[in-house]
Each structure stands twice: as C-alpha cells, then as structure tokens.
Amino acid sequence: MTDRHEAGMETCPSILGDSHVDRTVAATRGLLASAREIGRRPASIAKAVHPDMNIDAVFRPASQLGMASAEAREFARAATRGRGRK
Structure with a gap:
C-alpha cells in the first residue's frame, strides 16, 4: 500500500x-507524530508551526458555519x- 493510498488520496x-x-x-x-510524541493535540502543534493559518477551521470544519450565508447555515444544520433538503 502506498502513502497516497493510506492517506486516502489514491483517486484524488x-x-x-x-x-x-x-x-x-x-x-x-x-x-x-510530533503531537503524539509530546502528548499534545495536533491543532495546538499546528498553531505553533503555522500561526497565520485558521487551524480551527482545519481541525473543526463546523467552526466555519458562522462564515456561511444564512441559507447555507440552515442547510448545514438540517x-x-x-x-437536509434534496
């Protein structure tokens, strides 16, 4: 099994x-691996490595709900x- 397959990217x-x-x-x-080694959550490590990146949106996509339009938020909640609407 390749790295791409293990990461779920074999068809992407x-x-x-x-x-x-x-x-x-x-x-x-x-x-x-770094997060596991020092016993920290991956998000806290990523914040230290990439301080300008919106880590919360990466690790918790639901945190982006407030940025969407009202219709998109309603659909996401449903x-x-x-x-959800069909």
Missing part, C-alpha cells in the same frame, strides 16, 4: 503534481440532523 490527483501530494502527506504525518 493533485493539480500540483505527485511530489506536492507526497510532501503534504509527509508533513501531515510528521505533525501527527443536514447534521439528517433532514
């Missing part, structure tokens, strides 16, 4: 090329309750 080609995907997979694995 990158427009930037395989080397970009491989570097991203390696960086993500390194981040998670979908999480299992009653």
Whole structure:
C-alpha cells in the first residue's frame, strides 16, 4: 500500500503534481507524530508551526458555519440532523 493510498488520496490527483501530494502527506504525518510524541493535540502543534493559518477551521470544519450565508447555515444544520433538503 502506498502513502497516497493510506492517506486516502489514491483517486484524488493533485493539480500540483505527485511530489506536492507526497510532501503534504509527509508533513501531515510528521505533525501527527510530533503531537503524539509530546502528548499534545495536533491543532495546538499546528498553531505553533503555522500561526497565520485558521487551524480551527482545519481541525473543526463546523467552526466555519458562522462564515456561511444564512441559507447555507440552515442547510448545514438540517443536514447534521439528517433532514437536509434534496
């Protein structure tokens, strides 16, 4: 099994090329390994490494709900309750 397969990217080609995907997979694995090694959550490690990045949105996509339009928020809430519009 390849790194791309393990990361769930075997059918998701990158427009930037395989080397970009491989570097991203390696960086993500390194981040998670560091977090496990020192007993911290990956989000807290990522905040230290990438202070300008919106880490909350990366690790908790639901935190982006307030940024969406009212209609999109309503649809997202309904979908999480299992009653999304079709």
